[in-house]
Amino acid sequence: MTSPNPSPALSRGAGEIYDATIIGAGAMGATTALHLARSGMKVLLIDRGEICREASGVNAGTLTLHMTRAALIPHAMRGRELWLDAPKWLGMDVGARSAPGLSLAFTPAEREMLEKRAEARAAMGAPIRLITPAEARAVEPRLNDGVLAAAFCELDGHVTAYLTGRAYRRALTAAGVTIRENLPVSAINRDGAHYDITAASPDNRAPEHLRTRRLVLAGGVWLQSMLGWLGFDVPVKCLINQLVVTERMRPVMRSVVGIANGLLSLKQFENGTVLIGGGWQGIGDPVRGGVEAIPENLVGNVRLARHAIPALGETRIARIWLGLESETADALPMIGPLPGMENAFVIGCVHSGYTSAPCMGWLLSQTILGHEPELPLFDPARLMAAPAAQRPEETP
Amino acid sequence: MKTALEPATLPAPADLIVIGAGPAGAEAAMSAAAQGLRVLLLDEAVAAGGQVYRAPHAGDKKSASSPEAVAGNDLRARLEASTVECHFGETVWSVSPGFRVDSLSAQGTRSWHGRALITATGASERVVPFPGWTLPGVIGLAGATILLKSQGILPGRRTLIAGCGPLLLAVAAGILAAGGEVAAVADLSPRSDWLRKFPRLASRPDLLLRGAGWLASLKRTGVPVFSAHTLKEVVRDGDQLVATLQPVDGARRPVTGPEPHFAVDAVTVGHGLVPGTDVTRLLRARHHYDFAQGGWAPDLDGNFRTNLPGLYAVGDGTGIAGAATASLNGQLAGLAAARDLGALADTVHEQLAARLEQQAAKAGRFGRAMAELMALRPAQVAAISPETVVCRCEDVTRAEIDSAIEDGARTVNQLKSWTRCGMGPCQGRMCGDVATALMAQATGEAPVAPFTGRTPFRPLPISQFAGDCDYGDIKLPPPAPL
Numbered sequence A: 001m002t003s004p005n006p007s008p009a010l011s012r013g014a015g016e017i018y019d020a021t022i023i024g025a026g027a028m029g030a031t032t033a034l035h036l037a038r039s040g041m042k043v044l045l046i047d048r049g050e051i052c053r054e055a056s057g058v059n060a061g062t063l064t065l066h067m068t069r070a071a072l073i074p075h076a077m078r079g080r081e082l083w084l085d086a087p088k089w090l091g092m093d094v095g096a097r098s099a100p101g102l103s104l105a106f107t108p109a110e111r112e113m114l115e116k117r118a119e120a121r122a123a124m125g126a127p128i129r130l131i132t133p134a135e136a137r138a139v140e141p142r143l144n145d146g147v148l149a150a151a152f153c154e155l156d157g158h159v160t161a162y163l164t165g166r167a168y169r170r171a172l173t174a175a176g177v178t179i180r181e182n183l184p185v186s187a188i189n190r191d192g193a194h195y196d197i198t199a200a201s202p203d204n205r206a207p208e209h210l211r212t213r214r215l216v217l218a219g220g221v222w223l224q225s226m227l228g229w230l231g232f233d234v235p236v237k238c239l240i241n242q243l244v245v246t247e248r249m250r251p252v253m254r255s256v257v258g259i260a261n262g263l264l265s266l267k268q269f270e271n272g273t274v275l276i277g278g279g280w281q282g283i284g285d286p287v288r289g290g291v292e293a294i295p296e297n298l299v300g301n302v303r304l305a306r307h308a309i310p311a312l313g314e315t316r317i318a319r320i321w322l323g324l325e326s327e328t329a330d331a332l333p334m335i336g337p338l339p340g341m342e343n344a345f346v347i348g349c350v351h352s353g354y355t356s357a358p359c360m361g362w363l364l365s366q367t368i369l370g371h372e373p374e375l376p377l378f379d380p381a382r383l384m385a386a387p388a389a390q391r392p393e394e395t396p
Numbered sequence B: 001m002k003t004a005l006e007p008a009t010l011p012a013p014a015d016l017i018v019i020g021a022g023p024a025g026a027e028a029a030m031s032a033a034a035q036g037l038r039v040l041l042l043d044e045a046v047a048a049g050g051q052v053y054r055a056p057h058a059g060d061k062k063s064a065s066s067p068e069a070v071a072g073n074d075l076r077a078r079l080e081a082s083t084v085e086c087h088f089g090e091t092v093w094s095v096s097p098g099f100r101v102d103s104l105s106a107q108g109t110r111s112w113h114g115r116a117l118i119t120a121t122g123a124s125e126r127v128v129p130f131p132g133w134t135l136p137g138v139i140g141l142a143g144a145t146i147l148l149k150s151q152g153i154l155p156g157r158r159t160l161i162a163g164c165g166p167l168l169l170a171v172a173a174g175i176l177a178a179g180g181e182v183a184a185v186a187d188l189s190p191r192s193d194w195l196r197k198f199p200r201l202a203s204r205p206d207l208l209l210r211g212a213g214w215l216a217s218l219k220r221t222g223v224p225v226f227s228a229h230t231l232k233e234v235v236r237d238g239d240q241l242v243a244t245l246q247p248v249d250g251a252r253r254p255v256t257g258p259e260p261h262f263a264v265d266a267v268t269v270g271h272g273l274v275p276g277t278d279v280t281r282l283l284r285a286r287h288h289y290d291f292a293q294g295g296w297a298p299d300l301d302g303n304f305r306t307n308l309p310g311l312y313a314v315g316d317g318t319g320i321a322g323a324a325t326a327s328l329n330g331q332l333a334g335l336a337a338a339r340d341l342g343a344l345a346d347t348v349h350e351q352l353a354a355r356l357e358q359q360a361a362k363a364g365r366f367g368r369a370m371a372e373l374m375a376l377r378p379a380q381v382a383a384i385s386p387e388t389v390v391c392r393c394e395d396v397t398r399a400e401i402d403s404a405i406e407d408g409a410r411t412v413n414q415l416k417s418w419t420r421c422g423m424g425p426c427q428g429r430m431c432g433d434v435a436t437a438l439m440a441q442a443t444g445e446a447p448v449a450p451f452t453g454r455t456p457f458r459p460l461p462i463s464q465f466a467g468d469c470d471y472g473d474i475k476l477p478p479p480a481p482l
């Protein structure tokens, strides 16, 4: 796929050609970059902001299988193990801790949903089983006594997501990856056997051009516009998730607590703070980011949390924030080669993607290196028609 | 995609909402209401007055006759007689464009709607960390004025006072008047700095006289005053605190010299005020860094308009300039909002504003001279030792901050994530400007942008926030897909 007429502007690069360039330094892109560099490639990782400051640095950090899409259970189980093992392969403890997970039902309708969902996830290999309310209270003594039914999973836990960037930055630097932060990419063009990446220069001079043999798009909710640079038209839905964290309080829970409908995710960290999430929506979009929380949705989320663990009424809300989560039309990931584009790949739109990111990035790196991945990828071609061909370069 | 649930019943929107009933906000509310606007005034305190004109505690005869109490009582009486709808005990925790203001009180959460918004939330105190600043018995200078004023409480029997700015003398005089003992006053500023400010301070002879009175009362009681001295450290010794002073040069850099120490049971220390920009930062208004006025402050035009339509800011939250300036500018901001909302003709506005503007300019000269004495000097920040705790909520030391910067943190938000500096209950109000200054010094890139504004502005008790409700009352959006 050689472009007949590389414009002179495009060949005026910095000279250096990277073996692989990853655009988007969330957990997906950073993991991919790390493994490619460790296998000997010369790797460039670009982010328009700072490393892991979007979804990968602000998420709830739950390693739960109770909420994971059934098809992603094997990947989530592997990812969870990797997070718990982070000191070994990432070089830093990111506060990953194993804990049991409970999913609760307070009404007969929720009980029915709980049973159905537990069964579907167990069928994919998640060790989830139904337990009685008394058993649930043995796991979590301060649970509301109104619990009708519960599902239990031994393999759950949490990570302090805000440490992700620090851990990856250290590991990537040690692996020799060139990290360029605060450098928004705005276009990609084929330039002979290479891709030419146009990025805004930090000092507002003429845009920079960076050249690479392989390209990985890892832009989270911004994947729709990134894929657009290469001529693909793939709608990516953007969820605006609200999160709430409390002040430190006495130990009131030891498990990860959710509700059958997925609208609650609750856990207490070692430092005593309690994180309340569950995908309640705020206002925002990929252009403006998270704009504002919706107070009614905060009240609803916090009421659910206090209903599950009444002792939460003793503490105070310290902080509220928003994060952007991506989803494809079929709610399954895009991970794999881009159809009709040599050496170009995409990774993202993974539900509960923080849990599985260490696994997903590793699988993609194996594919890029020409190995057979150990778990199935999620072919992006199902969501896209091959691009008509890149728009021809304007000849002067 | 929004899954906004039905908001609680919406009261009719007001013309103008004012947050903060200190001199700036209360005057703004009254001057706008006088033009016929429907104005809501919200404050978390139980009465109007703010920091300076705070209502004195019942039965305190002495401070009831102070100039602040007189001005405060006058402010409260005028507010009472105005058409401003006051709501006290309402802690504002969120503001949305358009404008929606959310508050929490003992009665639960409430939302207020207004066509325009004036934020007048005042300032908070800065303490540049030193070893021992987190010990019990060490309190802020501004905090001490509140104890003295609203509760008539002495910080201790024998107190050492340190830091900079006019509150040094005010607190010393307040303690003496209340029958306490002052071990010494350590002023970070060299005497020459005060003298250099003299011409501008002379613009307010009344306040200057009061300052002279305070100084005289210190002389009378033989309290030693150390100019150009910093509080080097405080250590606990049995049931006492031992405070050690150290001389500084003109840049406030510690230098070698005699290090007098004092055994006391309380230390009050403060290094100036930082504008409270919670609301303007949350709404992502444009800000600038003004060293002399306390740090980051919203960009304003001559009519207190931020760059966001309908959003105004006034008082110490827009740069430290003192209570007199806050009152006058408050009146001006109220008039500007009234004009913009169509309640006041341009020509009338100009007439009304002209006289106030002159007075405000004069008061501003005094206030800004005071603020400059309290500005954060780079040498103060550079002198923080590695093992000193910078973020007291989360126990983060300077060494931990330096290590995160070494790992590549280049913004204070990143620093917060990597160290938890600023993540505690005060949400960076205490450590924010020192953390940004540390980063600016380490990276050589000044000024470093402040923490991103987020809600809630104050911690929210979950019992109040969630209120009483049954499970069935919780309105649930559709469940997540399997």
Ligand SMILES: Cc1cc2nc3c(=O)[nH]c(=O)nc-3n(C[C@H](O)[C@H](O)[C@H](O)COP(=O)(O)OP(=O)(O)OC[C@H]3O[C@@H](n4cnc5c(N)ncnc54)[C@H](O)[C@@H]3O)c2cc1C
Residues within 6 Å of the ligand: A023, A024, A025, A026, A027, A028, A029, A046, A047, A048, A049, A050, A051, A052, A053, A054, A055, A056, A057, A058, A059, A060, A061, A062, A063, A064, A183, A184, A185, A186, A218, A219, A220, A221, A222, A241, A242, A243, A265, A277, A322, A323, A324, A325, A347, A348, A349, A350, A351, A352, A353, A354, A355, A356, A357
């Ligand atoms: C609030 C919230 C809570 C969540 N909770 C959980 C949970 O408990 N458990 C779980 O497993 N998952 C959770 N998730 C999901 C998880 O966080 C995401 O699936 C995962 O972090 C996505 O990683 P990513 O690398 O694909 O995207 P991101 O981390 O968003 O990274 C994308 C990167 O691309 C960069 N970028 C965008 N445009 C450009 C450009 N033009 N040029 C250069 N760079 C660009 C961005 O700056 C960003 O850093 C949650 C998500 C959110 C938002």
Ligand SMILES: Cc1cc2nc3c(=O)[nH]c(=O)nc-3n(C[C@H](O)[C@H](O)[C@H](O)COP(=O)(O)OP(=O)(O)OC[C@H]3O[C@@H](n4cnc5c(N)ncnc54)[C@H](O)[C@@H]3O)c2cc1C
Residues within 6 Å of the ligand: B019, B020, B021, B022, B023, B024, B025, B042, B043, B044, B045, B049, B050, B051, B052, B053, B090, B091, B092, B093, B120, B121, B122, B123, B124, B125, B142, B143, B145, B146, B170, B273, B314, B315, B316, B317, B321, B322, B323, B324, B326, B457, B458
């Ligand atoms: C602790 C302290 C003590 C001070 N003592 C003195 C002194 O003794 N003498 C002196 O000359 N100067 C003093 N100052 C300086 C003084 O604050 C200002 O010069 C003056 O008060 C500025 O007026 P203002 O209206 O801008 O703010 P303020 O008087 O501070 O008024 C702000 C008001 O906003 C309210 N508020 C803030 N946030 C919220 C919220 N989220 N929800 C609801 N209400 C809110 C506060 O309760 C307060 O009533 C002090 C400052 C501080 C911080």
